[in-house]
Amino acid sequence: xxxxxxxxxxxxxxxxxxxxxxxxxxxxxxxxxxxxxxxxxxxxxxxxxxxxxxxxxxxxxxxxxxxxxxxxxxxxxxxxxxx
Amino acid sequence: xxxxxxxxxxxxxxxxxxxxxxxxxxxxxxxxxxxxxxxxxxxxxxxxxxxxxxxxxxxxxxxxxxxxxxxxxxxxxxxxxxx
Numbered sequence: 001x002x003x004x005x006x007x008x009x010x011x012x013x014x015x016x017x018x019x020x021x022x023x024x025x026x027x028x029x030x031x032x033x034x035x036x037x038x039x040x041x042x043x044x045x046x047x048x049x050x051x052x053x054x055x056x057x058x059x060x061x062x063x064x065x066x067x068x069x070x071x072x073x074x075x076x077x078x079x080x081x082x083x
Numbered sequence: 084x085x086x087x088x089x090x091x092x093x094x095x096x097x098x099x100x101x102x103x104x105x106x107x108x109x110x111x112x113x114x115x116x117x118x119x120x121x122x123x124x125x126x127x128x129x130x131x132x133x134x135x136x137x138x139x140x141x142x143x144x145x146x147x148x149x150x151x152x153x154x155x156x157x158x159x160x161x162x163x164x165x166x
Contacts, residue, residue, distance in 0.1 A: 003124070005124055005126070005133055014163070015163075016162075016163040019163045019164075019165055020165050023165040038166070039164060039165070039166050040164065040165050041086070041088055041135070041161035041163070041164045042161060042162070042163040042164070043088070043159040043160055043161050043162070044162070044163070045159075045160065046159055048159055050088055050133070050161070052124070076126040076128075076129055076131055077126055077128065078124035078125060078126050078133070079099075079125070079126070079127070080097070080098075080099040080102045080124070080125040080127070081102075081122060081123060081124045081125070082102055082103050082106040082122070082123050083121070083122050
């Protein structure tokens with residue numbers, strides 16, 4: 001399992017409710033691809049959403065996002081992280 | 084206080100040690116601007132680093148990053164987040 005940061009553009013005006021609903025839709029089926037969406041953040045002004053996940057591959061992350069109707073524009077492995 | 088996601092490009096080849104050192108340098112002076120860097124993630128392949136912070140402004144985040152020698156290329160407020 002690796003950690004991924006995926007990015008959605010063109011989400012201008014997204015609301016907190018819409019972010020929660022999109023995230024809930026992903027959580028509902030993530031197990032089918034062995035993905036665990038951990039956190040997500042939204043900037044409604046620039047229209048950017050960032051999702052942090054643990055997954056077997058970037059393709060697995062994308063399959064979940066596609067099935068829930070919000071394909072990611074970028075998916076980057078982030079092998080290093082700090083707190 | 085608001086939450087921000089800032090992004091550094093052109094960090095290709097960054098190592099786990101370099102990420103830790105850069106983050107530690109930010110943490111050492113963050114209080115001077117009322118910033119709290121929470122997490123950071125690095126993709127050495129695309130050369131992208133993502134930093135999540137709580138701060139009084141994007142400018143405060145940038146001032147810390149500039150003083151520690153790694154100016155951010157983008158700083159986005161992320162008013163909404165989910166887990």
